[in-house]
Amino acid sequence: xxxxxxxxxxxxxxxxxxxxxxxxxxxxxxxxxxxxxxxxxxxxxxxxxxxxxxxxxxxxxxxxxxxxxxxxxxxxxxxxxxxxxxxxxxxxxxxxxxxxxxxxxxxxxxxxxxxxxxxxxxxxxxxxxxxxxxxxxxxxxxxxxxxxxxxxxxxxxxxxxxxxxxxxxxxxxxxxxxxxxxxxxxxxxxxxxxxxxxxxxxxxxxxxxxxxxxxxxxxxxxxxxxxxxxxxxxxx
Amino acid sequence: xxxxxxxxxxxxxxxxxxxxxxxxxxxxxxxxxxxxxxxxxxxxxxxxxxxxxxxxxxxxxxxxxxxxxxxxxxxxxxxxxxxxxxxxxxxxxxxxxxxxxxxxxxxxxxxxxxxxxxxxxxxxxxxxxxxxxxxxxxxxxxxxxxxxxxxxxxxxxxxxxxxxxxxxxxxxxxxxxxxxxxxxxxxxxxxxxxxxxxxxxxxxxxxxxxxxxxxxxxxxxxxxxxxxxxxxxxxxxxxxxxxxxxxxxxxxxxxxxxxxxxxxxxxxxxxxxxxxxxxxxxxxxxxxxxxxxxxxxxxxxxxxxxxxxxxxxxxx
Numbered sequence: 001x002x003x004x005x006x007x008x009x010x011x012x013x014x015x016x017x018x019x020x021x022x023x024x025x026x027x028x029x030x031x032x033x034x035x036x037x038x039x040x041x042x043x044x045x046x047x048x049x050x051x052x053x054x055x056x057x058x059x060x061x062x063x064x065x066x067x068x069x070x071x072x073x074x075x076x077x078x079x080x081x082x083x084x085x086x087x088x089x090x091x092x093x094x095x096x097x098x099x100x101x102x103x104x105x106x107x108x109x110x111x112x113x114x115x116x117x118x119x120x121x122x123x124x125x126x127x128x129x130x131x132x133x134x135x136x137x138x139x140x141x142x143x144x145x146x147x148x149x150x151x152x153x154x155x156x157x158x159x160x161x162x163x164x165x166x167x168x169x170x171x172x173x174x175x176x177x178x179x180x181x182x183x184x185x186x187x188x189x190x191x192x193x194x195x196x197x198x199x200x201x202x203x204x205x206x207x208x209x210x211x212x213x214x215x216x217x218x219x220x221x222x223x224x225x226x227x228x229x230x231x232x233x234x235x236x
Numbered sequence: 237x238x239x240x241x242x243x244x245x246x247x248x249x250x251x252x253x254x255x256x257x258x259x260x261x262x263x264x265x266x267x268x269x270x271x272x273x274x275x276x277x278x279x280x281x282x283x284x285x286x287x288x289x290x291x292x293x294x295x296x297x298x299x300x301x302x303x304x305x306x307x308x309x310x311x312x313x314x315x316x317x318x319x320x321x322x323x324x325x326x327x328x329x330x331x332x333x334x335x336x337x338x339x340x341x342x343x344x345x346x347x348x349x350x351x352x353x354x355x356x357x358x359x360x361x362x363x364x365x366x367x368x369x370x371x372x373x374x375x376x377x378x379x380x381x382x383x384x385x386x387x388x389x390x391x392x393x394x395x396x397x398x399x400x401x402x403x404x405x406x407x408x409x410x411x412x413x414x415x416x417x418x419x420x421x422x423x424x425x426x427x428x429x430x431x432x433x434x435x436x437x438x439x440x441x442x443x444x445x446x447x448x449x450x451x452x453x454x455x456x457x458x459x460x461x462x463x464x465x466x467x468x469x470x471x472x473x474x475x476x477x478x479x480x481x482x483x484x485x486x487x488x489x490x491x492x493x494x495x496x497x498x499x500x501x502x503x504x505x506x507x508x509x510x511x512x513x514x515x516x517x518x519x520x521x522x523x524x525x526x527x528x529x530x531x532x533x534x535x536x537x538x539x540x541x542x543x544x545x546x547x548x549x550x551x552x
Contacts, residue, residue: 078465082462
């Protein structure tokens with residue numbers, strides 16, 4: 001099976017001159033689910049940003065879904081991003097629109113017929129267990145519910161690749177586990193999933209590959225779970 | 237690759253554009269409706285800016301109507317030689333009437349001229365002291381309304397060379413001067429209108445710029461989930477459209493109020509000249525022109541701003 005994400009000797013450097021990623025060799029197979037771990041600033045988010053073409057590699061080759069991102073013209077970026085499902089820690093919902101309208105937005109952008117929106121949006125909300133909240137505004141929802149609306153918005157277009165950056169960062173362990181289960185369910189139907197997280201306790205229980213980053217390089221060390229450090233529980 | 241197992245597909249391009257434009261049409265109107273007072277203020281500001289050139293435009297239309305209602309003054313008077321008989325004079329009038337570019341030619345005999353003069357001048361008694369009738373016979377020629385100034389000049393030249401004609405007179409100098417003045421005023425109105433049109437563009441542009449800044453985050457989210465620039469731009473362009481349209485409506489309202497305010501004194505003044513001349517408000521066509529200009533300017537203002545600002549916003 002081919003790789004949906006392929007990094008070959010990728011480096012990324014901020015405008016200031018500091019290397020955030022150096023010589024990253026990494027791939028995610030079609031239909032695979034994997035976690036990116038590492039301390040804050042290790043480069044987890046940068047990898048996701050490179051995949052979503054929110055940033056460009058300074059050196060090396062980034063291929064996503066068969067597309068070399070270095071040759072992608074700026075006007076082709078929107079169409080490329082439409083092929084991904086993006087989920088962020090700060091959920092980025094539009095607070096002046098209902099849950100329904102937020103989840104429908106990617107479909108509206110893609111030009112789906114108005115009459116088809118309802119069914120697809122409700123299917124997505126059903127998958128994250130928020131079917132009864134479609135008429136509410138995001139600010140009336142709890143943090144966990146907002147995060148799930150964000151997931152519904154990312155999956156409503158049935159993308160082949162889901163990228164999630166600290167999706168459980170603001171959630172208590174139980175809700176975090178729920179969110180991970182949702183990702184596993186999507187992976188179960190063939191969606192490739194890449195999750196950047198430092199919820200080590202949570203992912204240690206899950207049977208997926210973990211890619212650990214240290215100082216902008218992929219490390220062989222296993223990530224250290226917060227629970228083994230003594231005294232500190234995982235959380236925000 | 238596509239896992240569209242339920243056959244959900246985007247619509248064809250025309251259907252999709254139709255739906256999208258209809259959606260944004262009402263969406264942007266709704267956005268303005270959320271803040272009715274602010275939107276109304278903006279419409280009034282644009283309306284005031286538009287109403288000045290619109291009002292001048294309507295006034296010029298009225299002046300044009302004034303000069304055309306006096307088109308009768310564009311008459312050529314042919315004073316016939318005394319040797320020309322009455323029969324010949326009447327025949328000549330009929331001949332002239334058949335010429336191209338002539339709408340009326342009336343023969344006024346020496347006697348008719350005398351009685352008319354007697355009636356209108358009040359010098360009747362003075363005339364009685366004269367032995368003979370000093371007034372010549374006259375043919376008054378009215379060029380048809382479609383004739384240009386040059387053509388009327390040509391007609392005048394041809395008629396004055398007729399052997400029966402002693403003297404031809406066309407008193408249109410004052411009309412030419414009026415036209416010249418109207419032309420200057422028209423130019424002035426165009427200059428003022430261009431400047432104020434620019435003001436409308438800048439006003440709408442500034443409002444849309446503030447709107448874009450206020451919705452910075454929303455635009456970022458849209459770009460994150462793959463919205464192309466055209467999609468992000470559309471609501472702002474429609475906002476410009478609505479501002480222009482509402483400004484145009486306000487401008488028409490203001491022009492009507494202005495006409496109503498001027499109507500009574502103008503009618504009074506016209507009455508002093510024994511004229512029934514009255515001011516006309518903007519007609520249907522003028523109203524459409526004002527609305528069209530408003531919409532175009534509003535749209536331009538929005539387009540100009542959005543084009544400059546939307547590229548600058550990129551998700552971090």
